[in-house]
Amino acid sequence: MKKVLFSLLLMFTISLSSMASDTSADTAVQITTDTTVSAEAPHKSTYREETYQPMDFKDMMINFYHTTGINALIHPKEGVVTSQGKPMSAFHQTWGRVIMFGVTFLLFYLAIAKGFEPLLLLPIAFGGLLANVPIANIAGPHGLLGIIYNMGIANELFPLLIFMGVGAMTDFGPLLANPRTALLGGAAQFGIFGTLVGAYALSQFTPWFDFTLQQSAAISIIGGADGPTSIFIATSLAPELLGAIAVASYSYMALVPIIQPPIMRALTTPEERKIRMRTLRHVSRLEKLLFPLLVFSMIILLLPDAAPLVGAFALGNYFKESGVVDRLSDTMQHALINIVTIFLGLGVGSKLASDQFLVIDTLAILVLGLVAFSVGTAAGVLMAKVMNMFSDEKINPLIGSAGVSAVPMAARVSHKEGTKDDPTNMLLMHAMGPNVAGVIGSAIAAGVMIALFK
Amino acid sequence: MFFESIKIMFLGMGTVFLFLTTMVYMTKIMSKLILRYFPEASKTPASASQSIAPTQKINENAKIAAILAALQHHHALEQEGKI
Numbered sequence: 001m002k003k004v005l006f007s008l009l010l011m012f013t014i015s016l017s018s019m020a021s022d023t024s025a026d027t028a029v030q031i032t033t034d035t036t037v038s039a040e041a042p043h044k045s046t047y048r049e050e051t052y053q054p055m056d057f058k059d060m061m062i063n064f065y066h067t068t069g070i071n072a073l074i075h076p077k078e079g080v081v082t083s084q085g086k087p088m089s090a091f092h093q094t095w096g097r098v099i100m101f102g103v104t105f106l107l108f109y110l111a112i113a114k115g116f117e118p119l120l121l122l123p124i125a126f127g128g129l130l131a132n133v134p135i136a137n138i139a140g141p142h143g144l145l146g147i148i149y150n151m152g153i154a155n156e157l158f159p160l161l162i163f164m165g166v167g168a169m170t171d172f173g174p175l176l177a178n179p180r181t182a183l184l185g186g187a188a189q190f191g192i193f194g195t196l197v198g199a200y201a202l203s204q205f206t207p208w209f210d211f212t213l214q215q216s217a218a219i220s221i222i223g224g225a226d227g228p229t230s231i232f233i234a235t236s237l238a239p240e241l242l243g244a245i246a247v248a249s250y251s252y253m254a255l256v257p258i259i260q261p262p263i264m265r266a267l268t269t270p271e272e273r274k275i276r277m278r279t280l281r282h283v284s285r286l287e288k289l290l291f292p293l294l295v296f297s298m299i300i301l302l303l304p305d306a307a308p309l310v311g312a313f314a315l316g317n318y319f320k321e322s323g324v325v326d327r328l329s330d331t332m333q334h335a336l337i338n339i340v341t342i343f344l345g346l347g348v349g350s351k352l353a354s355d356q357f358l359v360i361d362t363l364a365i366l367v368l369g370l371v372a373f374s375v376g377t378a379a380g381v382l383m384a385k386v387m388n389m390f391s392d393e394k395i396n397p398l399i400g401s402a403g404v405s406a407v408p409m410a411a412r413v414s415h416k417e418g419t420k421d422d423p424t425n426m427l428l429m430h431a432m433g434p435n436v437a438g439v440i441g442s443a444i445a446a447g448v449m450i451a452l453f454k
Numbered sequence: 455m456f457f458e459s460i461k462i463m464f465l466g467m468g469t470v471f472l473f474l475t476t477m478v479y480m481t482k483i484m485s486k487l488i489l490r491y492f493p494e495a496s497k498t499p500a501s502a503s504q505s506i507a508p509t510q511k512i513n514e515n516a517k518i519a520a521i522l523a524a525l526q527h528h529h530a531l532e533q534e535g536k537i
Contacts, residue, residue: 175481176481176485179477179478179481179482179485180478182474182477182478182481183471183474183475183478185474186467186470186471186473186474186475189466189467189470190467192466193462193463193466193467194463196459196462196463196466197459197460197463200456200458200459201456201459204455204456205456213455213458213459213462216459217462282494283485284488284489284492284493284494285494286488286492286494287484287485287488290484290488291481291484294477294480294481294484295477298473298476298477298480302469302472302473302476303469303473437474440473440474440477441470441474444469444470444473444474445466445469445470447469448462448465448466448469448470449462449466452462452465
């Protein structure tokens with residue numbers, strides 16, 4: 001049966017090709033006569049000259065095969081350029097793309113089956129899939145991803161819009177009720193600056209890596225556990241590392257419940273974990289209303305370079321707390337942040353092209369990001385212990401780990417670890433204080449870097 | 455050049471702590487001022503009883519109305535011979 005079908009198909013192809021060769025001459029004549037007519041015509045015509053060259057059906061098939069992805073993935077060509085316009089190596093055109101398809105499918109698995117930050121990892125992964133499509137050049141300046149990237153990531157707009165939405169979702173009540181806990185959010189930023197030193201040392205004292213100071217700074221911001229801030233800084237300091245930094249940042253944020261607990265338990269005693277904290281006082285509406293303005297006024301005076309990030313954050317929070325523009329704050333919290341998340345994810349995904357992701361630097365970024373996260377967690381816990389030495393009112397060190405920004409995941413982890421030692425100890429609201437302070441802290445750290453590397 | 459990164463670390467952490475410490479004190483001052491001059495009208499037990507009493511009355515009336523409506527409905531069904 002198969003043989004019969006195959007022979008029929010072969011006959012059909014041969015007959016078609018012979019017909020094509022017969023008719024091709026006629027069409028050629030037709031075309032030439034048309035062109036002569038148009039040449040003789042004195043008035044301007046809208047008629048376009050025929051550019052299509054007739055060919056045999058066999059040639060047509062061969063030409064068509066040359067435009068398929070199969071051919072592009074098997075036979076690398078000279079002169080293929082990356083989205084930045086640089087020549088692309090044979091490996092990045094062939095196996096590199098296949099490996100990246102595998103990487104994006106791994107990200108799909110993590111996002112869908114494991115529930116790792118699916119809201120961002122899924123768009124990033126699909127963006128990565130599109131960015132590695134051969135021939136179509138989707139990540140190029142005129143492709144879908146390239147347009148999205150230039151529209152809102154290259155000019156740092158999308159992370160700021162996300163910050164607006166995060167601000168509109170944030171409740172500063174717990175921080176206002178116990179302002180001291182803001183210092184825990186500051187200590188956790190040591191994860192950023194400690195990793196900056198580590199990354200730079202790695203490139204200075206080992207032969208494999210060669211990060212500049214700007215690149216080291218962009219990598220270290222992963223320790224802030226703040227996705228939008230990482231993207232914001234990476235775009236301005238090291239856009240070539242954006243894909244790896246964003247993937248590392250969001251992956252580790254999703255891994256907070258796995259990374260943090262061992263570090264928290266290692267650094268605390270069972271007695272410390274059982275410390276009960278005083279119930280938080282009621283915070284008045286006026287306090288919540290004035291707080292974003294207070295923070296923003298301080299930014300204006302001390303660190304205007306962090307004003308875009310903190311300003312967008314304060315704007316969102318102020319709209320929410322004002323209580324008179326619920327429609328706008330509602331849009332920021334839902335519709336706007338959702339739309340921007342789609343674009344941000346796809347735009348970042350465009351940086352997952354094989355030529356940018358499959359470099360040894362990516363491996364270093366993944367390792368350094370993990371170190372940054374762990375150091376930030378440890379610094380927050382240790383800071384709480386130091387504060388307990390100097391104060392009568394004890395702080396449970398478990399809430400120190402919430403100083404990394406990952407809101408509200410890190411606060412939930414603190415609460416969960418606390419209930420393991422004392423099921424009646426409610427730490428969630430106490431942990432929200434350092435958690436939101438961590439967002440402000442990482443924005444300040446980002447501002448310092450922008451100020452230095454401008 | 456390596457010491458450059460250590461300098462940045464000290465400057466960065468210093469700035470973060472300076473900012474957050476200032477923020478903590480400013481927040482405390484702000485909260486004190488607000489609680490002193492613009493205290494939120496807290497509900498005293500007296501006002502609470504006054505505010506709850508009318509709602510309780512309304513609830514009672516609503517209950518009575520619901521019971522009466524149910525009884526009427528039941529009677530109507532009895533008259534139609536459905537029960």
